[in-house]
Amino acid sequence: MSPRRSALAAQATRVAVIEETVNRASVEGLNGVSIGELAEGLGMSKAGVVGPFGSKEALQLAALDRAIEIFRHEIWDPAAGAEPGLARLKSISDLWLGYLGRGVLPGGCFLTQSACEFDGRPGPVKDAVVQALSRWHSVLEAEVTTAVAAGDLPDLDPGQVAFELNAIAQGVNQALQLRGDEQAVLRGRRAMRRTLHLD
Amino acid sequence: MSPRRSALAAQATRVAVIEETVNRASVEGLNGVSIGELAEGLGMSKAGVVGPFGSKEALQLAALDRAIEIFRHEIWDPAAGAEPGLARLKSISDLWLGYLGRGVLPGGCFLTQSACEFDGRPGPVKDAVVQALSRWHSVLEAEVTTAVAAGDLPDLDPGQVAFELNAIAQGVNQALQLRGDEQAVLRGRRAMRRTLHLD
DNA sequence: CCTACCGATCGGTAGG
DNA sequence: CCTACCGATCGGTAGG
Numbered sequence: 001m002s003p004r005r006s007a008l009a010a011q012a013t014r015v016a017v018i019e020e021t022v023n024r025a026s027v028e029g030l031n032g033v034s035i036g037e038l039a040e041g042l043g044m045s046k047a048g049v050v051g052p053f054g055s056k057e058a059l060q061l062a063a064l065d066r067a068i069e070i071f072r073h074e075i076w077d078p079a080a081g082a083e084p085g086l087a088r089l090k091s092i093s094d095l096w097l098g099y100l101g102r103g104v105l106p107g108g109c110f111l112t113q114s115a116c117e118f119d120g121r122p123g124p125v126k127d128a129v130v131q132a133l134s135r136w137h138s139v140l141e142a143e144v145t146t147a148v149a150a151g152d153l154p155d156l157d158p159g160q161v162a163f164e165l166n167a168i169a170q171g172v173n174q175a176l177q178l179r180g181d182e183q184a185v186l187r188g189r190r191a192m193r194r195t196l197h198l199d
Numbered sequence: 200m201s202p203r204r205s206a207l208a209a210q211a212t213r214v215a216v217i218e219e220t221v222n223r224a225s226v227e228g229l230n231g232v233s234i235g236e237l238a239e240g241l242g243m244s245k246a247g248v249v250g251p252f253g254s255k256e257a258l259q260l261a262a263l264d265r266a267i268e269i270f271r272h273e274i275w276d277p278a279a280g281a282e283p284g285l286a287r288l289k290s291i292s293d294l295w296l297g298y299l300g301r302g303v304l305p306g307g308c309f310l311t312q313s314a315c316e317f318d319g320r321p322g323p324v325k326d327a328v329v330q331a332l333s334r335w336h337s338v339l340e341a342e343v344t345t346a347v348a349a350g351d352l353p354d355l356d357p358g359q360v361a362f363e364l365n366a367i368a369q370g371v372n373q374a375l376q377l378r379g380d381e382q383a384v385l386r387g388r389r390a391m392r393r394t395l396h397l398d
Numbered sequence: 399c400c401t402a403c404c405g406a407t408c409g410g411t412a413g414g
Numbered sequence: 415c416c417t418a419c420c421g422a423t424c425g426g427t428a429g430g
Contacts, residue, residue: 009399010399013399026319027319027320028319028320029228029316031231032230034423034424034425035424035425035426036423036424036425044399044400045399045400045401046425046426047399047400047401047402047426047427048399048400049399050425050426051399052399054426055425055426056425056426106319107318107319108318108319112315112373113315115373115377116311116312116315116316116373117228117315117316118377119306119307119373119376119377120225120226120227120305120306120307120376121226121227126377129377130377130378133377133378134378159382159386160386160389160390163370163374163383163386163390164367164370164386164390166370166373167366167367167369167370167371167373167390168363168366168370170366170369170370170373171362171363171365171366171367171369171370172366174311174314174315174318174365174366174369175362177318177319178314178317178318178325178328178329178332179329179332179333183358184362187358187359187362187363188366190359191359191362191363191366194393208415209415212415233407233408233409234408234409234410235407235408235409243415243416244415244416244417245409245410246410246411246415246416246417246418247415247416248415249409249410250415251415253410254409254410255409255410
């Protein structure tokens, strides 16, 4: 009855709806998930699901934010403990492949899924996907620049290395999700090591 | 009135519906396209669109077949003129990147789009996507095997090379479609050349 | 956060 | 290949 309790309950509901959306959207896509499905999965009414967000698009944006948070928690945060430069790039590679291989989300990499789904659909969701991937790209570039400056890498084009690492992650994700190819993680590791001139 | 004329007309209708579906689905996905949209775009009734196929799923399979045909026509057929082995792999790489860069379909690579959309949706469409990508993978592996046997490549794992080429193509497609990154094709070319040990 | 409801659209079919 | 229609579901809202 107190405002505190109801505010907490409302927050818990938001979190539960977002969690369900992230899990389902990793499989079916952010557009593929309907409010009715979410409501049934959560044992709630449709109004209860969409109410806290106002619209499906606002819920999609909230789910995307949450997926980015998970990605950061799984990869960037633990890698931040490594020395900037090549050591951190190695750490990022291992964590990234581990994240994909463990199947943290049931449908694989959320950002890859969303990028595919929204690349031809202009709007706020696409803009948010572009921003998230661009930031990740910049992070990778910065680490390459540091590694080159430290003499741990030959004079590579940072954008080229970032492009290749990202492409390899996409390849691993496709092989895992589409064909359940168990070798994919190993192939991804080999490819990333070659991109980072580690062999 | 003659059966011949009406059979031809029916065939022309089938082709028009498939063409429209391929174009739209490359942008919105095979599930994202509705029969009503197709009907409006073609100036036909919904019954006229779905009738020749029987169901939306049958139309999706027909569109996928057509997209595979386009891919083969754009890449495999012209590359078949090159010597088997490394020369053909170089040819495939250039044609593949050219196909992606020219924007043959408005939404980019149809197979990548479909793979993303159906990897978590078991059924006949997913099966067809898996089969098409597996065959392409085998084609690439066979060319690598030939190139290694001819001494034009070091003793590489054909599956690894096929994996990397496919990953690079996905990376190029994403960069082009999502961010309109003009450098993507150039980056893809550099990455493929490195995978094929051409530098 | 629920019930009850809105107009729109979905895939698909009957009948011609 | 069209008109007319089916039940189901869509995203969303009013009112409590």
